Each structure stands twice: as structure tokens, then as C-alpha cells.
Amino acid sequence: MTAPNTEDELISRALGARHLAYAPYSGFQVGCVLVTDSGETYEGANIENASYGLALCAERAAIARMILDGGEHPRAIYVASQSSPPASPCGMCRQVLLEFADDPTALRVIAVNPSGERVEWTLAELIPAGFTGKQLS
Numbered sequence: 001m002t003a004p005n006t007e008d009e010l011i012s013r014a015l016g017a018r019h020l021a022y023a024p025y026s027g028f029q030v031g032c033v034l035v036t037d038s039g040e041t042y043e044g045a046n047i048e049n050a051s052y053g054l055a056l057c058a059e060r061a062a063i064a065r066m067i068l069d070g071g072e073h074p075r076a077i078y079v080a081s082q083s084s085p086p087a088s089p090c091g092m093c094r095q096v097l098l099e100f101a102d103d104p105t106a107l108r109v110i111a112v113n114p115s116g117e118r119v120e121w122t123l124a125e126l127i128p129a130g131f132t133g134k135q136l137s
């Protein structure tokens with residue numbers, strides 16, 4: 001059985017994951033921890049490239065790890081950056097989270113920074129009326 005993750009532990013892991021970032025161009029390190037509906041956790045950090053537009057955000061790095069590990073649905077994601085107020089996920093990451101969200105109104109997005117600031121939304125608040133695969137049929 002997976003050990004329960006406390007909010008404080010998850011925040012501290014997201015803050016720590018910033019140190020995994022490869023961000024030599026922006027100097028903006030983002031770390032995150034994604035929690036699935038079965039309680040598994042995956043860390044992510046941003047990975048930049050000399051061709052700037054190829055930067056991979058922390059959130060999408062964590063989602064890739066979740067999918068490759070057989071995870072299906074995120075239920076929370078803790079995102080840590082140096083911004084004040086704490087930075088929310090970019091539009092591309094919101095869309096990718098939406099792809100795997102069981103219920104966007106129940107997927108918690110928690111943004112934090114090292115000063116202890118914390119902001120929380122649901123994914124539905126961050127990407128209202130989002131485009132999903134249902135609209136392709």
C-alpha cells in the first residue's frame with residue numbers, strides 16, 4: 001500500500017524538485033509533484049533547450065513519468081517556483097493535465113514558493129470550457 005502523503009511533505013518535495021531543473025537559459029527553476037488517484041507520486045522539473053521553444057515544463061515532465069509508469073489520473077499537482085505570488089501552470093500544461101483528468105473540478109493545482117506562499121485552484125478553474133477528446137466524436 002502506498003504511504004499517505006501529507007500536504008507539507010508534498011510541498012517540500014515540489015520545492016526540492018526545483019533543484020532537478022535544467023534551466024540554464026531562463027534561470028527559472030520549476031519543480032512539481034503530481035499525485036494520482038491511486039496515491040502514487042511523480043516529481044517533475046523543467047528541461048530547457050538551446051532552441052528555446054523546446055523547453056519542457058515541470059508539469060508535463062511529471063505527466064510523462066506518470067503515463068510511462070501506468071498511472072492514469074492525476075488528482076493533485078503541487079507546483080513550486082520562485083515567483084511571488086506562486087506561478088500557475090502555463091496554458092499548454094493546463095491542456096495536458098485536462099487530457100488525463102478524471103474530473104477537472106476535483107483536480108487540485110497547488111502553487112507554492114520558498115517563502116511559504118500558497119495558492120490553490122481546481123483545474124476546471126484554470127481551464128474552463130477546455131477542449132477534450134469528447135469533442136472529436
Ligand code: THU
Pocket residue numbers: 023026028029030045046047048055056057058059087088089090093
Ligand atoms: N515553466 C514550467 O516548468 N512550468 C510552467 O507552468 C511555466 C513555465 C518553465 C518553462 C521554462 O523552462 C521556464 O519555466 C521559464 O518559462
